[in-house]
Amino acid sequence: MRMDTPIAGRDLSLWPAFGLSLGVAVAVGLARFAYALLLPAMRESLHWSYVTAGALNTLNALGYVVGAVSAYWLLRHVRPNQLFMFGLLLTCVAVFVTGLHSALWWLGAMRGLAGIGAAWVFACGGALVAARYQASAGLRRVATGLYFAGAGIGIAISGVVVNPIIAAMGDKSWPGAWLALGVVAVLAALWPMQEASGISGEANTVSRGLPPFRGLMPSLLAYFLFACGYIVYMTFIFAWIQAQGLSWQFGTVAWAGLGLGVAGSPFAWRQALDAWNPAITLAASCTVTLAGALLPVFLASAPSILISTGLFGLGMFIAPSAVAILVHRAMPAPQWAKGITLFTVVFSVGQAVGPMIAGRVADEFSLRASLILGAIVLAIASVMALIGYRDIPLHAGQTSMRQGSPIYVRHSTDDG
Template identity: 70%
Template structure:
């Protein structure tokens, strides 16, 4: 059978992974990253500075911490599929509620709840994909990448929903945009909820036993720094595009390219996901996002911004995919959900730190300097992942 026929057959059998990936589209693409599109309108309408704007993303990231930490313990009592579905429902409610009031306390609370729901979806979904493809190991890695790449669908969809509303109705229409996102989130959640309810197997069982993290700490630290760095770009890139005087239509196009890059990334990285050491995949994904983050800072032109979003999108969700592959290879199947959740805890702390630091830099030295800050963190993350390569290799050989 030709390689093309094999890919076609594989893609058809990847539909369950795609369905579960719509959970990431909702919890990450719509609930988290859509805020970058709404940030300029909310900042203008509510008279915020960049620190205040960044603090809402930090509230979301703190919710992600609460969700990740709580998931680590909840998975000792309930199945990943149950927590996944609960997280999706919580995210839908939080997104809808964000459009109901404009006071900072309310918005902080809704962003916090959205973060909790997203963490439950993100942490449990990787284990559910592994359970679904437990008997198809040749597909499991690309299925894992496809699950996380579901965020790209949400990113692209958020641009198509939010930007026309703000363009037609003005900055004060940001609550309408959040309500529209909530409706889209509710519709998109039907398939992943049905898919999660069908999954059985050991990887969907209650987690048990202590995790053995020997050899995994460098990768964990690299993942932390990746979270600190990538979230800077995702929080402020749309505001940076607007600061260059480019139109909302161009901003929508750039955002759509970014989401499309995420969506196709598991196929671009298919051979790497199949054959490379997970530490090398993590380092490479950090480096690709680093290139994407630096391009607009050095070359403030429309073509460089499009190339930047394409590069950044193609590498961004390969990092969590590499971590999921690492956990699958290093831990027993009944600990996959717990292991991915622990990495998600580390990731969530990084996401909480990044926007505040970048917001302070943006207020004092401009948005371009904040992009430099995020890129520097991604560079260090890539180096650390390579430093930990030998330890990861030894661990997987045991």
């Protein structure tokens, strides 16, 4: 697919979306998911239980809650691009200094700060992409998927950075691995900072309270359940791979495969992102991640793990892409940032719940049991996303989702 596409007599490039996607690579791929690679070493070195290890991801998710909720107020006073840039800066600093102290309070505080920054990046970045590609609804949907797929770049890079350090220097080298991640985060943040600074948009000084979400409750609940389920896999899958006695080199390949699956997902799902009812796309994303989550627990072989991580990555970030498209279609443009932030709040609460419960299950039973629990939640999320998909409201000028096929949606020329 070309990254520069002629639209209405001018070239509208996807490169800005790719640049902004590096913000997600930092905020999600490096700051959040890289912890899964460090969890086994930190757990051994610091003598943690799985509950304690899961608690750090819960603190990161609670920071995400704080960031998402605070964004509601902040977006009334600052522009989305300003909050995006400050969130990216906060995330970089938090990652860089995480390894400076081994005390649990310090590690928890830094995970929390990284979560706050990531929420600002994640929520505002989606609105920035929508604003940047407002001239083309079709290209905007692809750009939205490309933006969220930036997490895959961060995931793949984190495996290349962290695993060789831990393998060469042992479990006690985890502070150095965090420092290395911080350096990579700072370098990766330069391009999205530049792109965000050039996107106009004022603070939402008119809107008060919650954006309208009539008809969106099934999607909100499905997104919550998706967050509960997917984060279990992302927190414990690398520890589970190590528990199977597989090498760190294999773990790196599997982790990179997950990242590549995420990075390639907007292109694999382009038709769905462009034409499907976004609630159907959300359900399909939950189903694909469900398949990826179940595969290794029933077929614990190296090939099945590689297929699992690739499949999971292929579906994982289509869920937030579908939600962003749903918000773009259901709400007026001034409400986009706050609408996505509302879903981000729900998502972040789910992420906070998942690791603690799964950690308890892993301590009491096994890592396999915790992965099965996450898969069950993903199955429920898929069903919930299908409930009420015909009742999703459409902003004025949109073509009704009730017309025609329950999957395909006819887009009006002024979509968005």
